């Protein structure tokens with residue numbers, strides 16, 4: 058693949074495995090094994106079976122008629138919100154738990170921000186009967202309390218990350234520290250296309266099912282394989298990378314990645330990484346990162362807990378730098394309004410993360426013949442409180 | 451391995467001179483610059499030298515220190531709150547070589563160095579009399595392929611870590627790329643634990659000894675007192691005390707307590 062990773066784990070200038078020696082054996086084991094395992098027939102069969110019968114794939118590609126009328130193009134929603142556990146995160150969690158089993162791991166750790174990845178991981182651990190510890194920032198545990206209860210009910214231990222800014226990046230730090238102390242029996246299920254090589258590539262492969270299905274489904278709807286536009290929101294970038302993956306080499310397809318501008322890109326309360334970040338190293342990869350001139354990582358802000366990560370996956374940093382994808386941002390207010398609009402025009406309450414992708418439609422102009430696919434990465438159940446507060450229902 | 455080891459072009463720095471002169475019971479102390487207050491880096495270094503430390507690791511703080519336990523995390527957070535930056539640290543170090551003669555290493559994570567500029571960082575550190583750098587999250591491939599020239603040009607030693615899980619091949623490669631010492635972790639852990647001498651760990655130290663590496667070895671992580679220091683020195687040329695010393699810095703009148711702290715470990 059033209060935009061894929063090279064043998065050293067790089068996408069252009071980005072990627073690599075900037076990890077302390079304590080993590081080297083764990084990451085090296087993964088690097089050596091992941092492609093062999095992923096290409097193994099029994100792995101593929103088990104993965105496909107679980108995606109079909111447990112997750113409920115393929116997720117529909119829904120032709121949103123009222124949206125199409127409103128925006129003057131054929132708008133399709135890729136319905137990752139209909140997956141078991143309510144978001145795309147389960148695709149990756151299933152892939153990695155099967156991998157962990159084949160590596161003989163006895164214990165799973167994960168980080169989570171909004172709790173969607175934590176819930177997905179707790180779910181697959183319950184399914185496989187494997188011990189599960191999820192790290193979550195203390196602040197996020199308070200603002201996403203229902204997901205904390207879900208993880209506990211699924212049998213996972215949720216450990217508060219109380220260091221630093223007490224949110225997603227600190228939960229990731231704590232998970233990495235746990236992995237350092239448990240180098241042999243534990244697998245770390247990272248929740249997005251971030252982290253040291255091979256994680257960004259591995260997670261992208263597990264999420265690539267999104268665009269693989271989309272291509273086939275679009276033919277059924279339109280007779281064409283390729284849409285004009287593909288849109289997705291970006292936190293770490295896993296739903297976007299899954300949505301872009303099989304369109305990357307089709308240069309006619311315009312890829313649009315939507316970041317969270319929070320209260321505005323220049324407000325000091327934002328998570329628009331490509332607008333506000335510089336090249337740097339965090340959580341094991343060289344990427345674009347929100348940081349001070351002294352190289353200290355800045356805590357981002359977004360109303361959506363799943364998008365307030367200070368970096369983006371290294372492949373996104375590369376696609377941004379070489380202009381293969383367009384990176385834009387929408388504010389809290391724009392996203393919330395888009396969430397409401399989608400609820401009332403299509404009868405779908407989207408996750409606030411996904412509402413960011415929907416909001417970008419307001420800033421685009423289309424030809425009537427354009428086919429536009431938006432990744433509806435998750436459902437809004439977890440966000441009801443936030444929606445209710447915002448709109449005073 | 452048909453390339454000549456790149457280490458040939460190094461001149462002896464203070465670290466090499468120290469290791470040539472003294473082969474046993476070397477004591478190194480780690481502390482975080484800017485903790486508990488700004489403008490104390492050289493004072494603490496001077497006090498540690500007087501008290502009998504053989505060399506020092508001065509940490510520069512980072513917001514996301516993944517290899518560190520609660521004590522050093524806390525010192526880093528506090529140092530950042532106090533306003534410590536690489537620029538400020540380099541200002542504090544202007545006086546270093548007027549007052550301190552033992553070898554000094556800087557230790558910290560890669561991102562602040564990357565922002566400062568790696569070439570500029572190496573040049574500046576060398577100019578101030580720094581002898582080596584420890585960057586836990588700068589991997590061997592990137593070091594060798596992209597950055598080693600700046601270290602070599604400035605006569606700075608890059609220190610690599612080795613854990614009980616590091617493979618023999620990799621240890622050989624690390625030995626080849628090193629020119630001062632190799633930092634042996636007492637276990638796969640973050641900083642701030644305790645020394646465990648299980649059979650497994652003893653085997654690991656013996657395995658390394660049997661490899662007859664060209665570089666001396668220093669054990670770190672979990673060294674907290676005289677007993678753990680002496681045990682570590684049975685297996686390596688010396689040992690490093692970090693978290694335990696950082697805890698001392700949280701106490702009142704810590705400057706006065708430094709001689710007693712070092713004495714208690716060494717004797």
Ligand SMILES: Cc1ncc(COP(=O)(O)O)c(C=O)c1O
Nearest residue numbers: 292293294295296363410434435
């Ligand atoms: C529904 C949903 N969409 C998107 C994201 C953002 O993650 P990513 O950018 O990796 O897809 C999250 C993260 O929690 C999420 O829950």
